[in-house]
Amino acid sequence: MNCKQLQTLLPALQEHELDAATEQAVQEHLTACARCAREERLLRLTRQALRALPRPAPRPDFAARALARLPLDQPRPWWQWVWPPVSVRLSWVAGAAVAAVLLWAMLSRGPSPSGPGIPRGVSIAENPPEATVPTGERPAVAQPGDETGRGRAREEQAPPERPSPKSKPSPALRPVRAEPPRGWRRVPPRPAPTPQPVSPAVQLAGIDQLLAERKYQAAVDQLNHFLGSQPAAQRAAGYRRLVRAYQALYRLEDAVEAHTRLCALQPEAAEQGAELADRLLAEAQVLLAEGQPADAAEKAQLLLAHELGGADQQAQAGVLLAQCHASRGDRDLAQATHQRLARQFPAREESAATLLRVAQSLEEAGEEAAAAETYQQLVDRFADDQGAVIPRAVALKRSADLLARRGADEALVAERYAQARTVYQQALRTAAPTPQRGALLLGLAEVQEALHEEEAIATYYRVRHDFPGTEYARQADQRLTERLL
Amino acid sequence: MSTATTGWITLTERREAMVKSADEALIERCKAGEAEAWRLLIERHQHRVYHLAYQFAGNDVDADDLAQEVFIAVYKSLPSFRGESAFTTWLHRVAVNVCLNAQRGRPKAPPVSWEELEEGGLAEQLVSDLEDSPERTVLSEEAAALVRAKVAELPEHYRLAIILCDLQDVPYEEAARILKVRIGTIKSRVNRGRAMLKEKLADYFG
Numbered sequence: 001m002n003c004k005q006l007q008t009l010l011p012a013l014q015e016h017e018l019d020a021a022t023e024q025a026v027q028e029h030l031t032a033c034a035r036c037a038r039e040e041r042l043l044r045l046t047r048q049a050l051r052a053l054p055r056p057a058p059r060p061d062f063a064a065r066a067l068a069r070l071p072l073d074q075p076r077p078w079w080q081w082v083w084p085p086v087s088v089r090l091s092w093v094a095g096a097a098v099a100a101v102l103l104w105a106m107l108s109r110g111p112s113p114s115g116p117g118i119p120r121g122v123s124i125a126e127n128p129p130e131a132t133v134p135t136g137e138r139p140a141v142a143q144p145g146d147e148t149g150r151g152r153a154r155e156e157q158a159p160p161e162r163p164s165p166k167s168k169p170s171p172a173l174r175p176v177r178a179e180p181p182r183g184w185r186r187v188p189p190r191p192a193p194t195p196q197p198v199s200p201a202v203q204l205a206g207i208d209q210l211l212a213e214r215k216y217q218a219a220v221d222q223l224n225h226f227l228g229s230q231p232a233a234q235r236a237a238g239y240r241r242l243v244r245a246y247q248a249l250y251r252l253e254d255a256v257e258a259h260t261r262l263c264a265l266q267p268e269a270a271e272q273g274a275e276l277a278d279r280l281l282a283e284a285q286v287l288l289a290e291g292q293p294a295d296a297a298e299k300a301q302l303l304l305a306h307e308l309g310g311a312d313q314q315a316q317a318g319v320l321l322a323q324c325h326a327s328r329g330d331r332d333l334a335q336a337t338h339q340r341l342a343r344q345f346p347a348r349e350e351s352a353a354t355l356l357r358v359a360q361s362l363e364e365a366g367e368e369a370a371a372a373e374t375y376q377q378l379v380d381r382f383a384d385d386q387g388a389v390i391p392r393a394v395a396l397k398r399s400a401d402l403l404a405r406r407g408a409d410e411a412l413v414a415e416r417y418a419q420a421r422t423v424y425q426q427a428l429r430t431a432a433p434t435p436q437r438g439a440l441l442l443g444l445a446e447v448q449e450a451l452h453e454e455e456a457i458a459t460y461y462r463v464r465h466d467f468p469g470t471e472y473a474r475q476a477d478q479r480l481t482e483r484l485l
Numbered sequence: 486m487s488t489a490t491t492g493w494i495t496l497t498e499r500r501e502a503m504v505k506s507a508d509e510a511l512i513e514r515c516k517a518g519e520a521e522a523w524r525l526l527i528e529r530h531q532h533r534v535y536h537l538a539y540q541f542a543g544n545d546v547d548a549d550d551l552a553q554e555v556f557i558a559v560y561k562s563l564p565s566f567r568g569e570s571a572f573t574t575w576l577h578r579v580a581v582n583v584c585l586n587a588q589r590g591r592p593k594a595p596p597v598s599w600e601e602l603e604e605g606g607l608a609e610q611l612v613s614d615l616e617d618s619p620e621r622t623v624l625s626e627e628a629a630a631l632v633r634a635k636v637a638e639l640p641e642h643y644r645l646a647i648i649l650c651d652l653q654d655v656p657y658e659e660a661a662r663i664l665k666v667r668i669g670t671i672k673s674r675v676n677r678g679r680a681m682l683k684e685k686l687a688d689y690f691g
Contacts, residue, residue, distance in 0.1 A: 011676040045686070049624065052624045053624055063527040285640075290670050
């Protein structure tokens with residue numbers, strides 16, 4: 001069993017879900033491998049910490065106070081009980097829409113000869129409901145623009161039979177009754193309300209209100225309407241809100257699109273992409289963990305393509321993308337991604353921590369040559385940077401380890417370890433007395449050991465003395481035992 | 486093996502059936518507007534609701550307020566509860582929604598810095614708490630605040646899974662029903678959440 005396999009089995013080990021043989025193999029590996037043993041211990045302590053959280057209890061009068069806040073003395077509106085769930089309500093709406101369409105189709109086709117009660121030649125559009133006011137009798141229809149409605153109705157309906165000026169039309173040919181019947185009075189159609197112009201500030205305030213009430217979809221609808229008719233400055237404010245709303249709706253692709261448009265208007269807004277980048281990374285991690293590497297890769301690529309967030313987030317996205325490719329069994333693509341990572345990130349002015357992350361990921365993926373090159377670039381670029389002394393120390397040590405593993409010239413390896421020792425000592429001079437110092441001391445001791453120095457034993461003793469009971473002390477103990485044996 | 490094929494009802498199944506039946510009866514009375522039934526319903530579920538609210542609020546005052554909001558939301562939504570799932574599942578779903586909505590409107594608490602914790606010697610305290618008596622211990626207030634702060638820093642998916650499964654002791658099956666995801670998804674979120682939390686706590690564990 002190797003370390004990678006063990007890592008995948010750790011959750012099952014903690015849940016006691018492993019069969020006896022596998023558990024024994026895991027325990028044997030844990031006994032032999034300090035790194036995995038540390039991982040197992042950390043995971044175990046994490047679960048214990050969660051279990052050991054105190055369970056806060058509500059105050060004794062909680063129920064009484066909560067009860068007092070319920071509006072029990074007010075009668076609940078009847079519709080709350082009879083109002084069906086959303087799915088049923090939606091089906092009602094759909095049903096009503098279908099009925100309306102059918103009705104419209106029937107009316108626009110014209111009445112059937114025996115059509116019940118709908119006068120010939122009259123359409124709904126011509127008879128808005130507000131055109132008549134009931135005064136006691138059955139409603140009828142009115143023809144706007146024609147007081148009697150006769151001429152128009154005749155033109156529309158009956159073929160223009162030339163009437164004899166002397167003869168009256170037969171009842172069958174009489175045009176439809178278009179004047180109001182008795183008991184109804186005609187009212188002029190209401191003029192359409194003129195929309196009052198609403199200032200962008202007021203519109204944005206309304207949208208902010210929707211966002212505050214977490215009505216994100218409504219906010220998106222209003223924002224899309226708002227963005228159609230505003231100058232650039234206002235559009236930027238709109239896009240900023242649109243990014244927020246889309247993020248809340250988990251429509252991350254749309255959020256990225258809105259963010260890109262925002263950046264086109266206000267380049268300084270690019271800095272705000274960090275939150276979006278975090279969301280994309282989190283989403284991609286979830287998808288990868290859930291066994292959907294293709295979807296996860298899409299999210300990571302979206303982040304990289306739009307250069308969202310800082311270098312560290314982009315490096316993480318690159319690492320994740322390579323993992324997605326590897327998870328899909330596409331080793332070539334995974335390798336190409338790693339190579340691009342190695343090429344792209346060291347070529348940029350990024351933080352030493354980012355470079356170290358990329359290099360470690362390359363090393364873990366077995367891309368040793370690229371990893372060694374990245375470690376070297378880190379060391380070269382941040383040679384004079386006092387703030388990067390710890391990543392530089394780690395990079396020197398790991399590149400020396402890599403060289404040693406790859407069978408490089410002994411003198412070169414020793415020179416690299418000696419450089420690492422110098423930088424570790426430099427880092428320790430400024431490091432605070434925290435567990436991070438323990439890690440540095442342990443690193444120094446390992447470097448000293450590689451240089452066959454007796455000082456290594458003294459450093460291990462120092463770790464044990466300064467950080468008793470910690471993982472560093474345990475590792476120092478183990479190394480001391482091995483050395484002394 | 487199912488009950489139908491064996492005719493055997495386990496103690497857990499019997500307990501669940503009793504709880505379900507008691508809840509159903511109470512809910513009918515609540516729907517009828519009986520104040521006493523509401524009091525019983527609140528008393529019956531106040532601990533789980535308050536505990537969940539505490540995971541989101543992080544302090545007693547806000548948790549108290551949030552838990553009350555949950556019961557108000559339950560009151561408003563009860564007509565839509567049709568008994569298709571267990572009441573506790575539905576209640577958890579309502580509670581999670583109320584808590585998430587409340588939290589989204591609130592500014593994020595600043596992350597707890599390493600140095601702050603070192604000053605109080607919390608790292609050592611946390612490890613000694615856990616390693617001295619791993620099975621029985623209850624974390625001190627400061628150490629618990631640290632762990633809760635780290636849980637709060639997790640991305641939402643993982644945080645919810647950890648809160649439900651590890652802190653509320655909700656079984657995976659029920660957590661999957663509450664969040665409307667597959668059970669495999671919940672398990673993977675819990676594992677991933679624990680792994681992320683482990684990374685965040687690693688420095689304190691030494």
